[in-house]
Amino acid sequence: xxxxxxxxxxxxxxxxxxxxxxxxxxxxxxxxxxxxxxxxxxxxxxxxxxxxxxxxxxxxxxxxxxxxxxxxxxxxxxxxxxxxxxxxxxxxxxxxxxxxxxxxxxxxxxxxxxxxxxxxxxxxxxxxxxxxxxxxxxxxxxxxxxxxxxxxxxxxxxxxxxxxxxxxxxxxxxxxxxxxxxxxxxxxxxxxxxxxxxxxxxxxxxxxxxxxxx
Numbered sequence: 001x002x003x004x005x006x007x008x009x010x011x012x013x014x015x016x017x018x019x020x021x022x023x024x025x026x027x028x029x030x031x032x033x034x035x036x037x038x039x040x041x042x043x044x045x046x047x048x049x050x051x052x053x054x055x056x057x058x059x060x061x062x063x064x065x066x067x068x069x070x071x072x073x074x075x076x077x078x079x080x081x082x083x084x085x086x087x088x089x090x091x092x093x094x095x096x097x098x099x100x101x102x103x104x105x106x107x108x109x110x111x112x113x114x115x116x117x118x119x120x121x122x123x124x125x126x127x128x129x130x131x132x133x134x135x136x137x138x139x140x141x142x143x144x145x146x147x148x149x150x151x152x153x154x155x156x157x158x159x160x161x162x163x164x165x166x167x168x169x170x171x172x173x174x175x176x177x178x179x180x181x182x183x184x185x186x187x188x189x190x191x192x193x194x195x196x197x198x199x200x201x202x203x204x205x206x207x208x209x210x211x212x213x214x
Contacts, residue, residue, distance in 0.1 A: 002206040004159030006050040007043050008181065010173060011035065013165030013189030015067075020189075026070035028191060035193030036078050037085060040120055042198040050119040050156055053078070054173055058127035061099045068099070075124050076103045082122070083107065086114030092152050093125035100125040110154060121155050128172040150176055157181075159210075162201045164190040182208050 014028030036053060043051045055075040061068055083089050091107040093100055104124055113119065131151045147153055152174060158181040161173065166187040170178060184201040188194075 001202065002210075003047040003202065004182075004205055005048065006052070006156050006158050006160075006177075007048050007201075008158045008161035008173060008178065009036075009039055009051060009053045010161065010163035010171065011054065011190035011193075012163055012167055014071075014191060016165065017189035017191045024066075026067045028189075029067075029070045029074040030077075031191040032193075033074060033077055033081065035190055037081050038193060038195060039198060040082060040085065040087065040118075042195045044116075044118045046198065046202060048118065050121070052121040052123065052155060052158070052174065054171070055093075055122050055124040055126070057123075057172060058094060058097070058099070058125055058130065059172075061125065072099075072101050075122065076101050079104055079107055079122055079124075082120045083111060086117040087111075087120035088113030088117065089120050089122070090154060091122045091124050092131075092155065093123060094127060094130045095125075097125055123174070126172075128175050132175070147176055152177065160184065160201065160205045162186065162197070164188055164193070164197070180210075182210070 011032055014032050015025040018025050018028035040051055056071045079089065079091055088110055089107050090110040091104045095108060134151060135149050155174065155177055158174060158177045161178060161181045162184045164186045168185050182205055184204055186197055
């Protein structure tokens, strides 16, 4: 089976899951933590070299404060879980905004991973416009070096993006790195994650004709 080097994870459906279980919307986020570490371990064990999780976007911060606090707290916990696991962790997002949690500042430079672990990126207070805004001031930019001039320059090109929750959109997920990514959608909500979801997605990916535009 052909294994993607870099997998993106869009963990959607947390609020809908909470409502279906008789909870308030914000309760869904804390139930997405265990799925996160399981997804990391499954990808690692299947031979994936890098994984990127969508934490929250600058647009998400427009939601009610009880929800923004819940998903911010969940991102802080997720980062620490990945770090404790030994992942080579990088948190990417607009650190100049008050919505970026100060607890994650130590992870805005990639940590050294433990032996046998892989790269894990977490997008926190991330916005595609923030990511690309340095391009306007950059000189001598061409198609071969554009990634050197964006905020997320240390994140490699994505091979496969998996989205839970049934929605078929990228929602601004790393627009430069996702340019040639295959996109796999699961109807299950993220808190209902099962390791078989990763296997399904990777099996599907291995049947795709990857040409990178050639």
